[in-house]
Amino acid sequence: MEKSGIFVGLDIGTTSIKVIVAEYLKNQINIIGVGSELADGLNRGVVVDIDRAVQAIKKAVAQAEEKANLEIKKVQVGLPANLLEIEPCNGMVAVSNHDGSAKEINEDDVIRVTKAALTQQLPPEREVVDVIPDEFIVDGFDGIKDPRGMVGIRLEMKGVVYTGPKTILHNTLRCVERAGLQPSGVVVAPLALTSAALSDGEQDFGSILIDLGGGQTTVAVIHDHKLKYTYVDQEGGQFVTKDISIVLNTSVANAEKIKRNYGYADSTLAPQDEKFPVEVVGQAEPVEISSEYLAEIIEARLTQIFNRLKRVLDDISALKLPGGVIITGGQAALPGVKELAAEIFDTNVRLFIPQQMGLRHPSFSQVIGQVEYGCHLSEIEKIVKMAVFPDFKQFMPIAELANIETQTNQINKQSIEEKKNKKEKSGNRFEGIKNFFSTFFD
Structure with missing residues (x-):
């Protein structure tokens, strides 16, 4: 069955909260609704005030609902990589029958x-x-992506x-x-982010993905x-x-506008004769x-960030990966970021x-x-996630949920009709029981 339906993404960032409503049909993702609101109650990617963060989320969701002309109930939620730990895991269970046969x-069995x-x-x-x-x-045969339907005695x-801090997960979901x-x-x-930003070859041969966000900068190594x-x-x-605010002695709001309108990440690219009022x-x-002076302020901070990242990446020899560095995030919009990073x-x-338009x-x-991650999540990956989050429906695409509910309703209706027919054939003396079961199943 072809996967299709409506998917909603929620990005709870430090500086802004974004919601996207997308229609997934015939392997195509069409954006039908967008919401963006200034973030509140967050610091460096982490929720520090739940009430204020909730209000900002509601406003972003309301914008997306209005543009998409539908009510949003389920969202794909992203968790920041703060203090994230990545470890290999390995498990084995017996799947044989009581008599020991395969x-x-x-x-x-996959969940177990x-x-x-x-x-x-x-x-x-x-x-x-x-x-x-x-x-x-x-049973010793490896490289299997989906073992369902196979016959065996031992499954590994x-x-x-x-794993991440329990506080971040709890506060975000709260x-x-x-x-x-x-949460869907x-x-x-x-x-x-790798689903959208990296090509298949970059994910395969190895790349470094840098997300230049408002509150923090996240580096991910993919291989x-x-x-x-x-x-x-x-x-x-x-x-x-x-x-910018401190050096130019201006308000933070003005500094943000100046950065967006006149900012350059590489001072050598800034127009030397351009000036603007502050x-x-x-x-x-x-x-x-002058734009050149502003660029020098911006370049100094970004250089500090990039140099710290370089030391970390050098320690794990990540910069030798053939895919190189891919930069995205709000601050990547500054002209000259690519040139500064390459240097x-x-x-x-x-x-x-x-x-996307x-x-x-x-x-x-x-x-x-x-x-995109939610759209392309395979069925076996969703089943595996049930071991972490027992509610399987949380990880089912909305369209699949609808199909399952429709199939369930059809089965229930068919069961009701069969029961009604049996009761009618049994005679009037079972009329009271028939009415009871009909009402109960309805």
Whole structure:
């Protein structure tokens, strides 16, 4: 059955909250609704005030609902990579019959072997966020992607488990629920971002994905289509804005406007003869500032961030990966970011900008990635996630939920009709029982 339906992505960022409603049909994703609201109650990607964050989420959702002309109930939620840990996992269970003979492997067996792989002692402050299966092994035969329907006695699973701070997971999901929404899926943000930003070859041979966000900068190393490493630098676009505000002695709001309208990440690319007025605190008349001077302020902070990232990536030899560096996120919109990064990282660098109509800005990369991740999630991956989150429906695409509910209703209706027919044939003395069961099933 072809997967289709409506998918909703929710990106709870430090500086903005974005919601995208997408229609997935015939392997095509069409954006039908967008909502964007200034974030509140967050600091460096983490929720610090649930009430304020909930209000901002509600406003973004309302905008997307109005444009898409539908009510949003379920959303794909991204979790920040703060203190994320990635570890291999391995589990094995017996799947034979009571007499010891081989039996057909089903979904329950997949869930059991996943739970067996997750039997590890975690500190009380950490929790399993996600688990991704690499392969299944049936009676020693490895490389199996989906063991359901196969016959065997012993089932093994090898995969990767992601664990994160329990506080981040709880607070994020709490905000979603208090905003009147249900999580249709939970995904680590860098993992979702790779779905949109990286090509198949970049994911296969290895690449470095840098998300230049407002509150923090996240680095993800991808190789063999797997998230191998993450690092979060606690500085982002907000620090650039604050630098401009302090150096030019202007308000933060003015500094943000100046950065967007006149900012360059590489001072050598800034127009040397361009000047613009700046409202300075304590002075009645605006002061003229050159674009080159502004670029030097921006470049100084971004250079610090990139140099820290380079030291981290050098330690794990990630910069030798053939895919190079892919940069996205809101701050990637600054002219000259690509050139500055190429100079510091000394490797090939490219920018990722979404090409969806009306969303051609790198700040929408994350939320688009969440939608694409949900659309392309395989059935076996959803079943594996049941071991972490028992409610399977949370991870079912909306369209599949509708199909399942429709099929269930049809089965129930068929069962009701069969029962009614049997009661009618049994005679009038069973009329009371027939009415009871008819009412009960209805």
